[in-house]
Amino acid sequence: MRPTVCNSWRQFTQFFGNFDSSNPPSPLHLAVYTFFSSGGTSCVAIRMTTSSSPPVAASTVLDDNGTSTQPTLEVVAANPGTWASGSPQNPQGGVYVDVIPGTSSVPGSPGSGGAAGTPGQIQTFTIQVKYGGPYPNNIVETWPNLSMIANSTVYGISNYAPSVVNSPYTGSQYINLVDLFSNNASPLNNPAQVTAQPLSGGLDGNNPASPPAVPPVPGPTDFMNAVQLLDQFPDQPFVLNLCGQWDPNITGGVVKNYAEPRGNIFVILDPPTDAQGHGYLPSPMANWASSLSFRSAVAAVYYPQLVISDPYNSQPGSTRTVPPGGFIAGMYLVTDGGRGVAKAPAGLATSLGGVYGVETSGILTNTDQGNLNNSNVNCLVSVPGYGVVIWGARTLSQFLVTRYVPVSRTLIYLSTEFVALTKFAVFEPNDYVLWGAINSVLSQFLSGFWQSGGLQGMSAADAYYVTCDQTNNTPSSIQQGIVNVEIGVALQYPAEFVVITIGQWAGGQNVAIAAA
Numbered sequence: 242m243r244p245t246v247c248n249s250w251r252q253f254t255q256f257f258g259n260f261d262s263s264n265p266p267s268p269l270h271l272a273v274y275t276f277f278s279s280g281g282t283s284c285v286a287i288r289m290t291t292s293s294s295p296p297v298a299a300s301t302v303l304d305d306n307g308t309s310t311q312p313t314l315e316v317v318a319a320n321p322g323t324w325a326s327g328s329p330q331n332p333q334g335g336v337y338v339d340v341i342p343g344t345s346s347v348p349g350s351p352g353s354g355g356a357a358g359t360p361g362q363i364q365t366f367t368i369q370v371k372y373g374g375p376y377p378n379n380i381v382e383t384w385p386n387l388s389m390i391a392n393s394t395v396y397g398i399s400n401y402a403p404s405v406v407n408s409p410y411t412g413s414q415y416i417n418l419v420d421l422f423s424n425n426a427s428p429l430n431n432p433a434q435v436t437a438q439p440l441s442g443g444l445d446g447n448n449p450a451s452p453p454a455v456p457p458v459p460g461p462t463d464f465m466n467a468v469q470l471l472d473q474f475p476d477q478p479f480v481l482n483l484c485g486q487w488d489p490n491i492t493g494g495v496v497k498n499y500a501e502p503r504g505n506i507f508v509i510l511d512p513p514t515d516a517q518g519h520g521y522l523p524s525p526m527a528n529w530a531s532s533l534s535f536r537s538a539v540a541a542v543y544y545p546q547l548v549i550s551d552p553y554n555s556q557p558g559s560t561r562t563v564p565p566g567g568f569i570a571g572m573y574l575v576t577d578g579g580r581g582v583a584k585a586p587a588g589l590a591t592s593l594g595g596v597y598g599v600e601t602s603g604i605l606t607n608t609d610q611g612n613l614n615n616s617n618v619n620c621l622v623s624v625p626g627y628g629v630v631i632w633g634a635r636t637l638s639q640f641l642v643t644r645y646v647p648v649s650r651t652l653i654y655l656s657t658e659f660v661a662l663t664k665f666a667v668f669e670p671n672d673y674v675l676w677g678a679i680n681s682v683l684s685q686f687l688s689g690f691w692q693s694g695g696l697q698g699m700s701a702a703d704a705y706y707v708t709c710d711q712t713n714n715t716p717s718s719i720q721q722g723i724v725n726v727e728i729g730v731a732l733q734y735p736a737e738f739v740v741i742t743i744g745q746w747a748g749g750q751n752v753a754i755a756a757a
Contacts, residue, residue: 281571299443545603
């Protein structure tokens with residue numbers, strides 16, 4: 242499996258397919274669809290698999306150019322499943338590869354190829370990836386100037402085929418390459434020319450060659466294995482949604498064993514449903530949330546489910562009830578972009594586009610909202626003139642200081658930025674010059690964050706402080722190679738309730754008649 246970066250709904254469907262009315266609705270499809278519907282701009286999607294019935298990735302082996310040919314390169318689908326299996330009998334699906342040999346007149350490292358290994362004349366090859374068919378108009382990626390020499394470079398950058406194509410940041414979204422280490426010397430170990438060679442042998446995890454009577458259900462270990470693939474982006478903060486999954490054994494494991502230790506992930510939880518997919522009534526929902534064994538500052542739950550136009554049904558007027566997580570994640574990013582992480586992703590400005598209403602069982606009275614709020618459940622409500630909006634900003638934390646979503650996410654944002662801003666300090670002399678540089682960089686960043694409204698305080702001194710000097714960097718810590726930095730910030734808390742007292746003036750006396 243490989244996390245797949247998608248910058249639009251159309252791009253997602255290129256990798257995972259569009260809605261298919263012949264199959265049950267995919268929780269992943271619905272979550273990503275609603276994410277982009279509410280203004281999300283970029284997501285990372287991970288295919289869910291089960292360890293009890295593991296899927297198989299489609300693949301093919303490319304032979305080299307030697308007089309006695311040998312296998313030199315294996316092409317493996319980036320994600321397991323039947324999606325990548327192609328064949329002449331199924332020309333409308335699958336992944337196919339072309340190999341185009343050639344000599345590139347580009348600056349290269351000595352020994353990069355060619356009979357004499359002459360820089361400037363490198364024996365390279367190009368791989369073209371086709372998806373959805375073997376024809377020229379199915380080309381989705383082209384990887385030129387590749388080499389089978391591990392230390393080969395072009396323009397000073399590695400062009401070793403597996404390193405280029407398998408890069409988690411800039412590599413292929415469709416294939417991985419495995420060097421089979423042909424015994425033929427370069428450039429004879431380059432793959433021979435092929436056209437539209439299909440990948441084959443892919444199997445879905447819930448559709449193996451001998452399917453069980455009851456399809457396996459992913460468990461806590463399977464979800465942990467999936468989310469841990471985000472470790473390919475260790476410094477990137479994420480808003481994580483498990484796409485319709487609400488089992489506390491699964492969500493609690495991800496929150497406590499992955500999100501909290503990693504420190505830069507916030508988890509959006511969907512509400513529970515019964516066996517028929519119907520959401521809980523308000524009172525059972527509040528009881529469910531109060532009974533959760535994990536109380537975390539990096540997780541928030543939203544309720545109820547939402548009603549949208551059914552993307553699986555072309556019948557006009559048909560609707561579908563969906564979990565809210567995709568919509569909420571998209572609105573998080575919209576709020577971040579417009580107001581910053583210190584603004585709660587809630588209020589009248591968070592109208593969820595494409596939502597017709599809330600699930601009938603989740604129509605809430607003021608009393609319901611109060612009870613749910615006390616159970617740390619964030620409500621989704623219909624407001625005339627605004628549509629369905631987010632009306633809650635609480636985490637699952639039991640502690641006042643981390644009760645609110647913007648507070649928790651501000652801490653995640655600041656810690657991520659602080660780490661990035663101080664990377665320059667690694668291996669620098671640990672003395673007053675370095676301490677001053679750290680103080681300057683962090684203070685400048687915090688000043689801008691405070692001026693943008695991210696911190697409380699009438700002055701900079703009220704909003705933050707940075708200490709990195711001899712008081713917290715002792716000779717002992719210096720000898721251990723440690724730079725200690727202490728940062729204090731005055732975080733913004735959302736105005737969760739507006740209290741209004743209404744008075745009636747009667748005969749010179751102010752009489753309070755209502756309070757809300």
